[in-house]
Amino acid sequence: MSHILVIGSANADHVMNFEYLPAPGQTLMSRSYRLEHGGKGANQAVACARLCQADSRVDFICHLGQDSAGNEMRTNWLKDGIKADGITQVANMSTGTAMIFVADNGENSIGIAAGANAHLTPLELDKHYALFANAQFMLIQLETPMDTVSHALQTAKRLGITTVLNPAPAVSSQLDYLKWVDIITPNETEAEALTGIEVNSEEDANLAAQLLHQQGVTTVVITLGSKGAFISSAGFTGLIPALEVQAIDTVAAGDTFNGALVVGLSEGMSIAAAVGFANAASAITVTRDGAQRAIPYRHELPR
Ligand code: ATP
Ligand code: RIB
Numbered sequence: 001m002s003h004i005l006v007i008g009s010a011n012a013d014h015v016m017n018f019e020y021l022p023a024p025g026q027t028l029m030s031r032s033y034r035l036e037h038g039g040k041g042a043n044q045a046v047a048c049a050r051l052c053q054a055d056s057r058v059d060f061i062c063h064l065g066q067d068s069a070g071n072e073m074r075t076n077w078l079k080d081g082i083k084a085d086g087i088t089q090v091a092n093m094s095t096g097t098a099m100i101f102v103a104d105n106g107e108n109s110i111g112i113a114a115g116a117n118a119h120l121t122p123l124e125l126d127k128h129y130a131l132f133a134n135a136q137f138m139l140i141q142l143e144t145p146m147d148t149v150s151h152a153l154q155t156a157k158r159l160g161i162t163t164v165l166n167p168a169p170a171v172s173s174q175l176d177y178l179k180w181v182d183i184i185t186p187n188e189t190e191a192e193a194l195t196g197i198e199v200n201s202e203e204d205a206n207l208a209a210q211l212l213h214q215q216g217v218t219t220v221v222i223t224l225g226s227k228g229a230f231i232s233s234a235g236f237t238g239l240i241p242a243l244e245v246q247a248i249d250t251v252a253a254g255d256t257f258n259g260a261l262v263v264g265l266s267e268g269m270s271i272a273a274a275v276g277f278a279n280a281a282s283a284i285t286v287t288r289d290g291a292q293r294a295i296p297y298r299h300e301l302p303r
Helices: 040-051 068-080 115-119 122-126 146-158 176-180 188-195 202-214 253-266 271-285
Strands: 003-007 011-018 032-038 057-065 087-090 096-103 108-113 137-140 162-165 219-223 228-232 237-241
Touching: 003 040, 003 146, 003 253, 032 040, 032 068, 040 057, 040 068, 040 137, 040 253, 057 068, 057 115, 068 087, 087 115, 096 115, 122 146, 137 146, 137 253, 146 162, 146 176, 162 176, 162 253, 188 202, 188 219, 202 219, 202 228, 202 237, 219 253, 219 271, 228 271, 237 271, 253 271
Parallel strands: 003 057, 003 137, 011 096, 057 087, 137 162
Antiparallel strands: 011 032, 096 108, 219 228, 228 237
């Protein structure tokens, strides 16, 4: 049985579509509005739960508010098979909120109010120490406080858990925590923020990966949108191409990729096979609107 521990954020995503993004000082009427269940941690936990095999266990350590968004998300996650133990609803705080503006050309801008996500401190994380005990993989992102991310990575590493960091959203400072990261999965922007190298080609990706290896990361997987993902690892280095699909909404593509990657690795797939599995899963996500509701179930993927 595989056991995956996801730690991270949950957000109520308020999504508005525009012909183009409003400029500073400009007010635009949106074409449509919808409220989605999102947040990088939650999206990745949902991806793990939907894509793993029936005998696997997925835990998600997160903080929600005691509000309708928090209640609804929790209910849906339990239906997807995420265990309840790590989910905390904090009194007098609201669930994290993301305001997402999407333009017709696919560009977006996102503003986040952390809400209860900011309450997931190292001390709060320690209350869930038992969930680390049997985990083989820990997957974490950068939407919770930085000291919590460092603490989680350090704790997991000490316990022999394989640590996977999706360094999103992009940050360019405080790289100390990389010494506790086994696998890192930046997109092009995040790879540039971490290394200073603008990633426009496989060669650039390889160069950025070498710098991340120098910081102590064993395996680097740089996602390249519709081009796929570049792997730099002991066993395999090269590009695994994406599937050709008609993308309509890429929100949660990266999150699906990360969840699927960890599921694949937890089932003993090679890094190249796990990235192929992750490409297949996220190719489905980009053909659907929304964040968590766009993430596929295992039976939707080719065997
Ligand atoms: P997002 O922030 O939009 O969720 P991201 O920037 O973190 O995503 P990307 O590199 O854009 O990550 O995409 C992650 C993975 O999703 C890619 O490696 C690829 O497998 C898949 N993907 C993204 N866009 C497309 C596309 N247009 N067609 C097919 N697959 C795609
Ligand atoms: O990765 C997509 C997520 O980023 C959205 O669901 C939004 O909440 C932001 O955190």
